[in-house]
Amino acid sequence: MYRLVGGGIVSLTAAAEGLAHPIIMIELDKEVSAVWKTIISDNNQWLAQRILSFNLTNETVRKELAKELKTERDVAFCTILKNRTYHGGILAKGSGLLKFGENGKGILSRWYPGILANMRAKPG
Numbered sequence: 479m480y481r482l483v484g485g486g487i488v489s490l491t492a493a494a495e496g497l498a499h500p501i502i503m504i505e506l507d508k509e510v511s512a513v514w515k516t517i518i519s520d521n522n523q524w525l526a527q528r529i530l531s532f533n534l535t536n537e538t539v540r541k542e543l544a545k546e547l548k549t550e551r552d553v554a555f556c557t558i559l560k561n562r563t564y565h566g567g568i569l570a571k572g573s574g575l576l577k578f579g580e581n582g583k584g585i586l587s588r589w590y591p592g593i594l595a596n597m598r599a600k601p602g
Contacts, residue, residue, distance in 0.1 A: 493518050508553070513558060525595075526594075526596070528555050534586060534589050534591075535585075536584070542559060
């Protein structure tokens, strides 16, 4: 019997703290799976740098999400981008960019690059 990862906090914490090895996570959503794989990979610094360096505007988000995604890490970044900028963090087709957000900040209201960049597993 398989259980979905959901937020994955228990498995991710165990991996990050080196409390268990191996960690087996099961996620049916390929976009969400790409995020988890990228976070726990040895190359997770790439994702942190991509988040920190991204100039978030409605235009740059639309442009980024319109690109053809070729690699798993590109899928991971775009999934995080959608989660942070779409209404309610909903990834499903038909969901759209926040218009007003918290305190009228629009898509910037849920974009915390420093915090997001630090949510990576420790290597090793």
